[in-house]
Amino acid sequence: MEDVRAKSWVVGITGASGSIYGVRLVETLLSLGYHVDLIITNAGWRVLSEELGWGASQREAVLHEKFAGYEDALTYHPIGDIGATIASGSYRVEGMIIMPCSMGTLSSVAHGTSDNLMGRAADVMMKEGRPLVLVPRETPLHAIHLENMLKLARLGVKIIPAMPAFYFHPQSLDDLVHFLVGKVLDSLRIEHQLYRRWGE
Structure with missing residues (x-):
């Protein structure tokens, strides 16, 4: 059995x-x-509440509601659970995507601080040689932001900024979101049909 x-x-x-x-x-x-x-992250829950109206008090219940039908395929790990499976390199995963990635988290990954499960899981990807993709979403960028991105890029981490394209004539906000998610999946060689490619 696989x-x-x-x-x-x-x-x-x-x-x-x-x-x-x-x-x-x-x-x-x-x-x-x-x-x-x-x-x-805790700040991530705050933004989910502000931007999408998600409740943050009953977190696992909210996830069950939002991803109904996929409960067996989704495992939620609290940010403070440093003993979670994904904190170990022996736990088999294909890789990791942080999307969107704050500058604080990017800095933590760049400096290997691993002070919470997000940083530790990212550190595991790097030490095990597994794909790690960060999607930073900040503007404007100052020198420290750029230096941290350069440091990670030199280590093989893929940096895919949240910069949507317009050549495919997006008609909605969903089109722009699908484009960026599709670019992340492209970088991981995962087939999808989220956006119309150049020349199609």
Whole structure:
């Protein structure tokens, strides 16, 4: 029997604006048959509440409601659970995406502080040589932001800023969200039909 964990991705959602990106990524991975190990920072929950109207008091109940039908394929890990499965390199996952990624989380990953489960899971990806994708969402950027991104890029981390394109003539906000999620999936060689490619 095939181990379902071999088809697992870790998804992190931080307190950067653009929580819809992370939610749509989780929805897409689940719909494609992957298992998702989900981490949301406390600030991430605040932004989910502000931007999408999600309640933050009963977190697991909210996730069951929002991802109904996929409960068996979604594992939620509280940010403080440093003993979670994904904190160990022996737990088999394909890789990790932090979308959106705040500058604070990006700095933590760049400096290997691992002071919560998000940072530790990202550190595991790097030490195990697994794909790690960060989707920073901040503007304007100052030198420290840029230096941290450069440091991570040189280590093989993929940096995919939340910069939607317009060549495919988006007609809605969903089109722009789908484009960015699709670009992340492209970088991981995951097939999808989220947006119309150049030349199509």
